[in-house]
Amino acid sequence: MYDVKDIMETISMIRDNNLDIRTTTMGISLIDCADTDIDKSCTKVYDKICRLAGDLVSVGEDISAKYGIPIVNKRVSVTPVSMLVGVSGGDPVKYAKALDRAAHTIGINFIGGYSALVHKGFSAGDMELIESIPRALAETELVCSSVNIGSTRAGINMDAVKKMGTIIRETAELTKNDQCMGAAKLVVFCNAVEDNPFMAGAFHGTGEADHVLSVGVSGPGVVRSVLAGMPKDAPLDAVSETIKKTAFKITRVGQLVGSEAAERLNTQFGIVDLSLAPTPAIGDSVAHILEEIGLEQCGAHGTTAALAMLNDAVKKGGVMASSSVGGLSGAFIPVSEDAGMIDAAREGTLSIEKLEAMTAVCSVGLDMIVVPGDTTADVISAIIADEAAIGMVNSKTTAVRLIPAIGLAEGEELNFGGLLGYGPVMPLRTKSPSVMIARGGRIPAPLQSLKN
Amino acid sequence: MEKQENAVLTVVGVNDVGILAKTAACVAEANGNVVQVSQIVMDKFFTMTMLIDITGLKNSIQELEDTLMKSLPGMEVHLMHENIFNSMHRI
Numbered sequence: 001m002y003d004v005k006d007i008m009e010t011i012s013m014i015r016d017n018n019l020d021i022r023t024t025t026m027g028i029s030l031i032d033c034a035d036t037d038i039d040k041s042c043t044k045v046y047d048k049i050c051r052l053a054g055d056l057v058s059v060g061e062d063i064s065a066k067y068g069i070p071i072v073n074k075r076v077s078v079t080p081v082s083m084l085v086g087v088s089g090g091d092p093v094k095y096a097k098a099l100d101r102a103a104h105t106i107g108i109n110f111i112g113g114y115s116a117l118v119h120k121g122f123s124a125g126d127m128e129l130i131e132s133i134p135r136a137l138a139e140t141e142l143v144c145s146s147v148n149i150g151s152t153r154a155g156i157n158m159d160a161v162k163k164m165g166t167i168i169r170e171t172a173e174l175t176k177n178d179q180c181m182g183a184a185k186l187v188v189f190c191n192a193v194e195d196n197p198f199m200a201g202a203f204h205g206t207g208e209a210d211h212v213l214s215v216g217v218s219g220p221g222v223v224r225s226v227l228a229g230m231p232k233d234a235p236l237d238a239v240s241e242t243i244k245k246t247a248f249k250i251t252r253v254g255q256l257v258g259s260e261a262a263e264r265l266n267t268q269f270g271i272v273d274l275s276l277a278p279t280p281a282i283g284d285s286v287a288h289i290l291e292e293i294g295l296e297q298c299g300a301h302g303t304t305a306a307l308a309m310l311n312d313a314v315k316k317g318g319v320m321a322s323s324s325v326g327g328l329s330g331a332f333i334p335v336s337e338d339a340g341m342i343d344a345a346r347e348g349t350l351s352i353e354k355l356e357a358m359t360a361v362c363s364v365g366l367d368m369i370v371v372p373g374d375t376t377a378d379v380i381s382a383i384i385a386d387e388a389a390i391g392m393v394n395s396k397t398t399a400v401r402l403i404p405a406i407g408l409a410e411g412e413e414l415n416f417g418g419l420l421g422y423g424p425v426m427p428l429r430t431k432s433p434s435v436m437i438a439r440g441g442r443i444p445a446p447l448q449s450l451k452n
Numbered sequence: 453m454e455k456q457e458n459a460v461l462t463v464v465g466v467n468d469v470g471i472l473a474k475t476a477a478c479v480a481e482a483n484g485n486v487v488q489v490s491q492i493v494m495d496k497f498f499t500m501t502m503l504i505d506i507t508g509l510k511n512s513i514q515e516l517e518d519t520l521m522k523s524l525p526g527m528e529v530h531l532m533h534e535n536i537f538n539s540m541h542r543i
Contacts, residue, residue: 006541007537011532015530065512066513066533253540
């Protein structure tokens with residue numbers, strides 16, 4: 001028989017501290033859907049997604065009922081669509097609409113993979129796809145888009161960085177009547193991973209199998225609650241140890257749900273992404289974990305160190321729990337999706353500079369940050385370049401998901417609703433980086449030795 | 453032979469007459485087989501954990517949980533497949 005304490009711990013993690021499976025994401029390769037006729041290609045895409053992922057939602061609900069643990073999102077990621085555009089030509093938005101239709105048919109929350117990988121240069125289909133992103137995101141509801149503009153091995157494609165500044169602005173402008181929502185579904189990556197199950201940056205890499213099922217577990221609330229039970233004078237190595245043990249338990253649940261879902265869907269199990277992904281709900285915040293560790297508010301000096309420890313401890317616990325850890329795995333810091341970050345940004349404790357420093361030690365990057373509506377494309381490009389440089393030099397994934405709040409200025413707020421949350425417009429430096437951005441070209445790959 | 457599957461039931465709340473009896477009746481009605489029960493009453497609080505063999509269960513775990521909640525109003529009832537506890541607490 002199980003120990004009553006263990007049983008109660010599991011129940012309290014789920015019922016009181018928001019432990020959930022944040023997403024089950026099926027990755028589907030669309031390589032065999034490529035056709036020189038774009039309409040035929042779109043039909044094949046729609047059919048393949050509906051055929052393989054048709055039961056994704058019902059299986060998720062079944063497993064959720066069996067184990068009593070919520071599975072919040074069911075999603076699909078596909079091969080970067082720029083590859084299909086390269087074969088078929090034509091208007092890439094047709095693909096976006098086919099993906100959106102398929103997502104609606106099978107009842108999932110998001111579909112990712114309206115993507116292009118251009119870290120070293122543009123090939124057939126890449127530029128067409130990138131230029132179509134603003135329209136694609138404005139004319140569809142569930143499609144998410146990402147573009148990889150740099151990597152540690154290739155350096156940073158500054159022509160793509162320049163382009164993406166304009167694309168992010170245009171995307172926000174085209175959706176300005178809908179809280180600039182388009183920009184919340186667009187991520188720019190450096191060192192993008194091929195098996196990330198989290199949106200908006202999920203796509204199904206070309207090195208993956210035809211179809212796989214991956215899960216993203218969450219649980220910032222659980223970690224915060226365990227830390228709240230520790231004495232305030234416990235040394236940080238003890239804090240780290242506690243986080244590690246908690247991450248272990250959370251990851252085991254992810255592994256259980258993922259392997260069972262994969263088996264029922266007749267697909268192979270991909271990875272568990274053990275990211276601490278916050279939601280705007282009270283008690284589901286990464287910022288509150290940092291505050292529980294001992295900061296008055298997230299963004300105070302000491303935040304980077306606390307986050308570095310948290311991120312590392314989460315990975316260590318997770319790696320012990322599952323041999324299939326992958327994706328982004330770490331702590332997410334999306335400002336608008338985290339109640340503690342929103343408060344800290346509103347009070348001015350959390351600045352974009354501090355967030356940038358935090359991204360050097362945590363799992364992704366400048367995520368869900370609302371910036372003034374008059375921010376120029378060049379400034380957005382420069383922020384992307386800064387963030388990509390951090391990722392490139394530190395051999396880690398970094399990303400930028402900024403939402404220019406068209407028509408709004410500092411002090412005002414955007415509200416996306418649901419898991420995407422709400423956030424205040426954060427001030428940026430206004431001195432111009434235009435000459436540097438206009439240069440374009442490439443920042444060469446960094447040295448991998450002589451590291452100091 | 454089919455592999456035996458178990459679920460763990462917990463019932464927590466203010467003590468009253470017949471909680472265990474009502475629980476057992478619901479489980480039997482759903483064709484669940486009680487494998488083990490542990491029950492304690494402390495300071496008027498009733499805490500029970502029950503391991504149930506659900507291999508031959510007529511309906512889903514969810515439905516049995518719903519029935520239990522209806523017949524034990526005011527009590528906190530959780531019914532979950534044992535695998536989740538195995539995964540979390542055993543290496």
